[in-house]
Amino acid sequence: MSRAETSRRGSRPGRAGIRDVAAAAGVSITTVSDALNGKGRLPDATRRHVREVADRLGYRPSAAARTLRTGKSGLIGLTVTTYGDEPFTFTEFAYFAEMARAATSAALARGYALVILPATSRHDVWSNVALDGTVVIDPSDQDPVVSELVRQGLPVVSDGRPAGTLPVTAWVDNDHEAAVLDILDHLADAGARRIGLLTGTTTDTYTHLSTSAYLRWCERVGQDPVYEAYPAHDPCAGAVAADRLLARPDRPDAVYGLFDPNGTDLLAAARRYGLRVPEDLLIVCCSESTVYANTEPPVTTLSLKPRRIGTAVVQLLIDAIEGAESDRPVEQVIPTELFVRTSSQRRPPRTTVSPPRTPEEN
Amino acid sequence: MSRAETSRRGSRPGRAGIRDVAAAAGVSITTVSDALNGKGRLPDATRRHVREVADRLGYRPSAAARTLRTGKSGLIGLTVTTYGDEPFTFTEFAYFAEMARAATSAALARGYALVILPATSRHDVWSNVALDGTVVIDPSDQDPVVSELVRQGLPVVSDGRPAGTLPVTAWVDNDHEAAVLDILDHLADAGARRIGLLTGTTTDTYTHLSTSAYLRWCERVGQDPVYEAYPAHDPCAGAVAADRLLARPDRPDAVYGLFDPNGTDLLAAARRYGLRVPEDLLIVCCSESTVYANTEPPVTTLSLKPRRIGTAVVQLLIDAIEGAESDRPVEQVIPTELFVRTSSQRRPPRTTVSPPRTPEEN
DNA sequence: TGGCCTTGCAGAAACGTGCCTGTCAATGCG
């Protein structure tokens, strides 16, 4: 009664604590906590009264105190690999943006928020945030951060099959090898005699699996491999590599590019050498970008379905956090999708001068 | 002495607390805290000893407890507007990705981490995370989240001039009106007689300012406005709007598109109507994407410099959080940059058949 | 030798919750 609504000591003047609510409502702290959290056995009248008083005071429970008490923060880490000082590379923009968007939505729907944490962060930042678990995108072979998180007992779910013996809780990935084989078959069906590859010099799993699948395919069908590798994180290098590939004496008549900008890179290089697409050169690239629906000609793309991956990864992680014996498998393979457009069809289904009024794709 | 290294009660078995470190090192809790945080007056020998013991036990301080005690969490919110259920729209991908990347780097360098929080989040998520401050991207007129954050006394810095009388701590923005006027002058200099605009139906500040600047320019030079507005968050609608714009009886001979995909949309529409770019139609669009360096022809783009914006926003916010009487202005205008390419030059400086070996742009 | 300052550390009070335990009245039952 004699206690004022403001907290007794030098507490933040703007914010009311649970004590203030209890005092204002004329009940105890326990009753306030139970009423707001829907626990305990209280008559509805008391519950409503407490909630009303809390609203009137603008009471917001302290997230830090709740986290300290319950051990759950409601925060999920989104760990991205870094190149140089910057998180995630330029070529992964569209993929990462879509994946992060889906992951954010999925987390939000279950009451969690996402924290962006580059894998090479300063250690003090990592230990300064209380995480319930982490999503790791494409963990590298010996990522020290991931193994430490696992050692702390935190659930870790990775986007991309973990390299080596990294002990993640679960993972989600595409079947990159099957996707590459599909594309190569698709190009061969369209009449390609010699298929080239635009690949990367990095050691990540995606690049590695895709390249080795290409090499095995070449061996199977008896074609000499024709490929150029370049550092994918350099936005300029792709154009140069595409140019080199088409300048070779054993110039391919079809190319698959592993990275997002390879489509425009290859189109530009083809123009420089006077090659018509698709008549002289078939093109497919892996991309989530919609620009390839409107290029000249439209380019066939492989989508890795980042939205499905982002959603699945978060669901698995939250299942693990909440200890629900998940009925979902801990290793999920998300199917890819090939958007076949003019650039990979010898007989283009429509001429370029037809004036359609509606867009061709959603 | 008699106390084991594991915490006395039912604490998490895997993690050691500060008590365990103190017991193992034979010192008090205070000494451990001071030694690890570089405070107090301790001889170097004690400091080193404590740090060694802490390392050996794998001690990680509890972020929740530290936050509760100090009132600082080291977390910064990154609030994005949502369209439908999903955070940030498709057309903002490249801008948002670059901006978020720069913001993440800048925050990290100062010991902070970013939390992605859509503006329309469930309330319980917002109150479940202890934020030191928030970055708001393009706050809408009456965003309830922002005003509540301000009312709680949290620093709020917005990317984009706040609409109405939103009381943000600081903001960073481009001079969108000047940028539009620059582009229109640039197109007029290149010989455009009737300049059209591809704009949006949304009410955000960027669209509003850009459109009104266009209308004023038209009035000044005595040209009838020629524009099409479409819902920018719909990835298909842009292509349709571009088609409509070029199908009009008063077809423009130059177009500026406010959104990222408008360049390819306009190129595709021009092809459908047999218009040559830049001979029959000049094209400029606002985009952060590098694909426009390699389209046919390359398209002139306006960059809003999202990296500089992301960095500036975070610096201002952390300055406000740490109470440093910042010498930076609280209202910063970041200059835009126009990458002039073939699509907006009547006399293209290079022919399309020249075979350059090096990429033209970084 | 006593008073005072400095050094090196320990005790303990918060920070704001959640929850376990305890108290008191009302009720049911034989």
Add this chain to the structure above:
DNA sequence: CGCATTGACAGGCACGTTTCTGCAAGGCCA
């Protein structure tokens, strides 16, 4: 009427830090 049971709340401890206050030991000076 005695006793167990249940509803409705209050008290208080614990979560793991940070930090304020304090205390003993030793050196310095008068």
